Every structure is written in C-alpha cells, then in structure tokens.
Amino acid sequence: MRLAMRLGPLVIAVLVGLPSTLAGEPSGGSVRAVRLDMGALYVALEYDSRTVPGAHAVLQKFFDAHIPVLPLPKGDIHDRFDPELNVIYWNSTAALQTATDTGAPTGKYVSPALLLLDAINHAVAHSLSPTGYANLSARQVALFGDLEKERAISGLDAGTATGVADVDPILDFSGANGLGNAVAAAMGEPIRTNSIVIFQNGDAVEGVTYVSVADPTWHKN
Numbered sequence: 001m002r003l004a005m006r007l008g009p010l011v012i013a014v015l016v017g018l019p020s021t022l023a024g025e026p027s028g029g030s031v032r033a034v035r036l037d038m039g040a041l042y043v044a045l046e047y048d049s050r051t052v053p054g055a056h057a058v059l060q061k062f063f064d065a066h067i068p069v070l071p072l073p074k075g076d077i078h079d080r081f082d083p084e085l086n087v088i089y090w091n092s093t094a095a096l097q098t099a100t101d102t103g104a105p106t107g108k109y110v111s112p113a114l115l116l117l118d119a120i121n122h123a124v125a126h127s128l129s130p131t132g133y134a135n136l137s138a139r140q141v142a143l144f145g146d147l148e149k150e151r152a153i154s155g156l157d158a159g160t161a162t163g164v165a166d167v168d169p170i171l172d173f174s175g176a177n178g179l180g181n182a183v184a185a186a187m188g189e190p191i192r193t194n195s196i197v198i199f200q201n202g203d204a205v206e207g208v209t210y211v212s213v214a215d216p217t218w219h220k221n
Contacts (some may be wrong), residue, residue, distance in 0.1 A: 036071040041075040044113035049119075051186035054175015055117065056131035061173070062120045065127040081114045081122040083133065088119045099196040101143055108190035111199075118134050125170045132166035139164055141192035153192050155182040165171070 047057050069088045072078070077094040081087075095109040125148065126133040135150035140163075144150035147161060151170070152185050155178025163168050171177060 034071045034073045036069060037092050041069060044116050045159040047113040048058045048183060051121045051183045052175065054179050055183055057175045058179060060119055062122045065124065079119050083126050088123055090116050090119060096197040098190045098192055099194065099198050101194050105198055106190060111189060114180060114183060114189055117183060118152050121176055121179050122148060124176065128169040128173055129166050132170045135164045136167055140147050145195055149195045151177055153195060155161045156177050
C-alpha cells in the first residue's frame with residue numbers, strides 16, 4: 001500500500017517516544033505492555049484505504065496529525081480513541097458482532113480494520129476541533145450513544161447537530177461523515193444502524209483476517 005508504506009515510519013517514530021506501559025489498557029490494577037504488529041496495521045490501513053475517497057482523506061489527516069496507535073493485548077477488545085492522551089487503542093485481531101436495534105445478535109461481524117477506521121475517524125475529528133468533538137460526544141442519542149459515534153458510523157443528517165457548538169470543522173471535512181458504513185458497503189461488511197456489539201462468552205472473535213466477510217478464515221479463532 002503506497003499510503004501506508006510511505007507514511008508507516010512516521011507511525012513508528014511516534015510510537016518510539018511513548019512509555020511502554022501505555023501499550024496496554026489497565027486490567028485488574030495492572031498494565032500489560034504489548035508490541036504493535038506493524039504488519040497488521042499496514043494490512044488494515046490498506047484495506048480501509050482501497051474503498052471510498054473519503055477514507056483516503058481521513059487517513060491522510062490521521063498521519064498528518066501524528067496520532068499514535070497503541071496495541072491492546074489479547075482479550076481486550078475495547079478499540080477506541082482516547083482524547084485525553086490523544087492516542088488510539090486497537091486490538092488488531094478482534095472482530096465484533098453487530099446487533100439489531102433491539103439488541104439481538106445478527107451473526108455478522110465488523111472487522112478489526114473497520115474498527116480501527118472508526119477510531120481514526122474520531123481522532124481526526126478531535127484534531128480538527130477538540131471542542132466540537134467533545135460537544136458531539138456529550139450529546140446523547142438513541143442507538144449510537146452519542147452524536148460523535150453516529151457521525152463516524154452512519155453519518156449525521158443536516159440539522160441533527162444544530163445547536164452543537166464548534167462542530168463545523170468536523171462536519172465539513174470531506175468524506176468523514178458516515179465513513180464507517182460507506183467503507184462497510186464497499187467491502188461487504190454489515191451496515192450498522194447502532195453502535196451495539198455482541199460479545200460471545202464475554203469476549204470477541206479473535207484471530208480474524210481482513211480480506212472480506214466471505215473469507216473462510218473470517219471466524220477462525
């Protein structure tokens with residue numbers, strides 16, 4: 001992938017300056033430090049970037065903003081952007097099962113690559129307007145939890161964010177609104193109407209690939 005391979009060393013350079021203890025999320029009072037799988041990161045970014053034009057713009061802004069990606073250890077599947085530390089946490093092998101709006105499992109899974117893109121979208125929004133990002137995150141809505149999650153996954157309709165201050169730089173950024181579902185549609189992943197995910201036996205499906213939901217190794221543990 002030209003984008004990832006050209007800019008990949010930048011990600012490494014950003015990671016080098018971070019304490020190793022930041023590489024894992026606290027669990028039971030301790031922190032497990034793990035190494036970021038750069039190969040998996042490149043594959044995920046290539047997967048995300050080969051879909052819709054908006055993905056290219058968001059990924060380029062992500063690199064330009066020097067936002068590091070920190071790996072989560074096996075069993076920790078809470079991919080997210082942390083605005084306080086300005087870092088992304090990502091489990092490179094964990095897919096999450098989607099749910100209907102009533103919470104029933106769908107049997108369909110969001111890939112680790114797309115979950116990473118969701119977190120990158122949030123990080124880019126924060127870089128464009130920290131106050132706007134905070135205001136969208138604070139505005140609670142049904143199904144998605146807050147407007148920021150809805151914006152990144154399915155997109156905000158005109159007027160939905162009326163009255164939310166400092167969001168114009170985020171909403172005006174080309175391709176970012178509803179990027180999650182745009183990429184999902186292009187790659188054959190499930191279209192999400194909510195941010196509900198189903199855990200199997202308290203955990204996610206780990207050990208998946210990034211090719212497509214038709215890949216026979218998709219659900220391999």
